[in-house]
Amino acid sequence: MLEKLKKLEKQANLGLKSCNSVPDLEEWKIKFLGRKSELSLILKDIKNIDVSLKKEVGMLGNKLRIELEALYNDHLERLEPSKKEQNSSLDHFLPGREVKVGKLHPVTQTLREIKKAFSSLGFQVAEGPEIEWDKYNFDMLNIPEDHPARDMWDTMWIDEKMNSNGEKMLLRTHTSPVQARIMESQDPPIRVIVPGKCYRYEATDATHEWHFYQVEGLAVDKNLTFADLKGTLYEFAKKIFGNDTKIRFRCDYFPFVEPGVDMSIFWEGKWLEILGAGMVHPKVFEKAGYTDPNISGFAFGMGPERIAMIKHNIDDIRLFYSNDLRFLNQF
Numbered sequence: 465m466l467e468k469l470k471k472l473e474k475q476a477n478l479g480l481k482s483c484n485s486v487p488d489l490e491e492w493k494i495k496f497l498g499r500k501s502e503l504s505l506i507l508k509d510i511k512n513i514d515v516s517l518k519k520e521v522g523m524l525g526n527k528l529r530i531e532l533e534a535l536y537n538d539h540l541e542r543l544e545p546s547k548k549e550q551n552s553s554l555d556h557f558l559p560g561r562e563v564k565v566g567k568l569h570p571v572t573q574t575l576r577e578i579k580k581a582f583s584s585l586g587f588q589v590a591e592g593p594e595i596e597w598d599k600y601n602f603d604m605l606n607i608p609e610d611h612p613a614r615d616m617w618d619t620m621w622i623d624e625k626m627n628s629n630g631e632k633m634l635l636r637t638h639t640s641p642v643q644a645r646i647m648e649s650q651d652p653p654i655r656v657i658v659p660g661k662c663y664r665y666e667a668t669d670a671t672h673e674w675h676f677y678q679v680e681g682l683a684v685d686k687n688l689t690f691a692d693l694k695g696t697l698y699e700f701a702k703k704i705f706g707n708d709t710k711i712r713f714r715c716d717y718f719p720f721v722e723p724g725v726d727m728s729i730f731w732e733g734k735w736l737e738i739l740g741a742g743m744v745h746p747k748v749f750e751k752a753g754y755t756d757p758n759i760s761g762f763a764f765g766m767g768p769e770r771i772a773m774i775k776h777n778i779d780d781i782r783l784f785y786s787n788d789l790r791f792l793n794q795f
């Protein structure tokens with residue numbers, strides 16, 4: 465019996481060498497490991513074997529079975545790697561888990577387009593704080609306390625915070641305070657845009673959010689004129705809305721510019737206002753400590769949400785910040 469097992473081992477090893485395909489191997493498996501294989505018969509018949517041999521035959525037989533199974537698996541893997549894994553608990557045919565690829569928020573995309581347009585016109589990008597002193601948000605911009613123009617910007621005040629002069633803190637209502645900060649800390653020439661978030665104490669509706677972005681612009685140099693303002697903003701409009709875009713300026717009032725205007729673009733049959741602008745007010749230069757009489761400049765401020773709404777035909781500003789993927793995935 466022991467001889468027989470040794471012979472079987474040799475035969476199996478030899479037989480395996482000529483297995484060059486999966487069907488060959490399956491046949492080999494049936495022959496040496498199948499229910500009717502010699503090995504199975506020996507193991508099945510073990511109870512009838514003489515007691516003196518029983519233990520040894522059993523041990524050797526089982527060892528051989530384990531060895532042949534391992535040989536089978538190894539060989540199968542060599543012939544067809546995926547076949548073996550099919551036999552294991554790893555299922556390579558399960559559909560994969562979808563990888564969710566993120567994308568930029570539509571307002572971020574618009575901000576980047578605006579930055580690109582102005583950087584091609586020689587403007588740099590600056591930033592300022594969202595929590596701001598009263599002084600920069602209003603005073604330095606020629607909007608003294610108790611001036612009725614303060615009503616143009618419904619303000620969220622931060623009541624505990626005051627600096628040593630008793631000045632109050634607020635959430636900036638526009639990006640214009642960064643104009644004052646820049647002029648306070650550097651001399652002309654200046655060509656800068658300031659993207660950033662702003663906050664207003666306002667009820668929300670389809671065209672108003674209590675938080676939104678603005679992109680401020682400021683250019684200060686010797687002898688800049690209103691023609692420079694118009695030319696710059698016209699180039700910008702063409703880059704954002706297309707080369708044949710028409711623009712229109714109308715008089716408007718902002719305390720920190722003189723003259724002040726708003727600019728509209730002609731879009732699908734209508735004039736739509738997209739920004740406020742004007743020549744920097746002499747009082748603002750004075751407060752910033754600019755004394756050279758040849759210095760002049762222009763400033764503008766726009767709402768990127770509004771620009772994105774026009775470009776993408778979006779009718780409610782609140783959609784941008786409601787975090788609904790059905791909306792966001794469209795951009």
Ligand code: PHE
Nearest residue numbers: 638640718740741763764765
């Ligand atoms: N800061 C103004 C606003 O929020 C916009 C503006 C900026 C107007 C710069 C003129 C010049 O309404």
